[in-house]
Amino acid sequence: MVSNSSHVLISRTDNIGDVILTLPVTAYLKQQFPGIKISFLCRAYAAPVVAYCSTVDQVIELESLTDPVAFFKSADIDTVIFAQPEKALAIAAHKAGVPNRIGNVHRGLFNWIHCNRRLHFTKGRSEVHEAQSNFKYLSPLGIRYSPERSAIAALYQFNIPDDQSVRRLLRPDQFNLILHPKSNGHGREWPISNYTALAELLSINPQIALWITGSAGEGDWITEHAPGLLGMPNVHNVCGKFTLQQLASFIQAADGLIASGTGPLHMSAAFGQRTIGLFPAARPMNPNRWGALGTRARSISPEKECPGCKTKNALTCDCMRKILATTVAKYVLGWINDKKDQ
Numbered sequence: 177m178v179s180n181s182s183h184v185l186i187s188r189t190d191n192i193g194d195v196i197l198t199l200p201v202t203a204y205l206k207q208q209f210p211g212i213k214i215s216f217l218c219r220a221y222a223a224p225v226v227a228y229c230s231t232v233d234q235v236i237e238l239e240s241l242t243d244p245v246a247f248f249k250s251a252d253i254d255t256v257i258f259a260q261p262e263k264a265l266a267i268a269a270h271k272a273g274v275p276n277r278i279g280n281v282h283r284g285l286f287n288w289i290h291c292n293r294r295l296h297f298t299k300g301r302s303e304v305h306e307a308q309s310n311f312k313y314l315s316p317l318g319i320r321y322s323p324e325r326s327a328i329a330a331l332y333q334f335n336i337p338d339d340q341s342v343r344r345l346l347r348p349d350q351f352n353l354i355l356h357p358k359s360n361g362h363g364r365e366w367p368i369s370n371y372t373a374l375a376e377l378l379s380i381n382p383q384i385a386l387w388i389t390g391s392a393g394e395g396d397w398i399t400e401h402a403p404g405l406l407g408m409p410n411v412h413n414v415c416g417k418f419t420l421q422q423l424a425s426f427i428q429a430a431d432g433l434i435a436s437g438t439g440p441l442h443m444s445a446a447f448g449q450r451t452i453g454l455f456p457a458a459r460p461m462n463p464n465r466w467g468a469l470g471t472r473a474r475s476i477s478p479e480k481e482c483p484g485c486k487t488k489n490a491l492t493c494d495c496m497r498k499i500l501a502t503t504v505a506k507y508v509l510g511w512i513n514d515k516k517d518q
Contacts, residue, residue, distance in 0.1 A: 392416025
């Protein structure tokens with residue numbers, strides 16, 4: 177069936193990390209069908225990163241669709257994949273008569289009515305990585321392919337502009353390591369005290385410059401709760417200083433990034449940057465489901481979950497506290513040695 181499809185729209189309207197983990201699907205479609213056009217529908221705040229993905233032909237911002245039915249009618253889209261359930265869009269695609277409308281009925285009963293290529297699968301307690309699960313949306317098109325996790329990294333293709341205004345901030349004679357402590361509430365965080373301990377360990381090495389990234393609000397939180405971290409001479413606070421485009425360029429130009437399960441973590445891994453993701457042990461939050469996937473990415477997690485893992489919306493838990501700063505520091509020192517050998 178996909179051989180008859182010339183224009184596929186993938187709709188993923190949630191967070192940046194989720195969007196990043198959906199992009200490998202676009203690369204696989206391009207490999208199998210080089211002439212196919214792929215559009216990607218996402219929220220405006222995620223659109224700049226998607227625009228850097230060379231296997232996406234067109235990026236459409238959700239907020240721009242004042243009349244979704246008219247949009248679908250005027251576009252030449254013949255297949256829409258709802259990788260994130262969106263009732264209003266499913267109704268609009270149905271009304272507009274898009275020939276192939278793919279949706280997971282487990283994630284929205286409305287997909288039974290408005291999608292004509294239906295799937296039924298759950299993710300909640302799955303050990304399958306999110307990036308692998310997204311390939312299930314291709315099965316109604318006759319594509320039965322589930323990549324190994326090790327194969328995902330090769331499917332990322334990004335062209336990140338070199339922003340000289342951002343690059344000039346970095347220290348060319350040092351190892352520039354980004355620490356992204358906060359997650360905007362989207363994942364369990366490594367405690368800020370652990371980031372402080374890591375910075376103290378790394379401050380002994382004059383070769384290392386540490387850069388704290390995040391939103392302006394997250395920067396305010398860190399200023400209040402970790403003044404000692406920001407007061408270290410090797411630490412530079414750039415929270416709230418970057419647009420998403422600038423952050424992408426900053427990540428690309430730096431030498432490594434450390435974060436919990438958040439959008440910049442998955443951006444860094446997908447860009448091929450040295451990346452460490454910090455995760456709790458419990459499903460569905462552990463690395464099996466959400467780990468950093470990239471050519472130079474790794475994830476660290478305790479072996480056993482803690483009682484606090486079951487607490488919904490907890491900022492952190494004992495799992496995260498048990499990831500020692502000394503463990504993370506060893507990997508960073510290994511990165512520095514690897515860079516010297518290059």
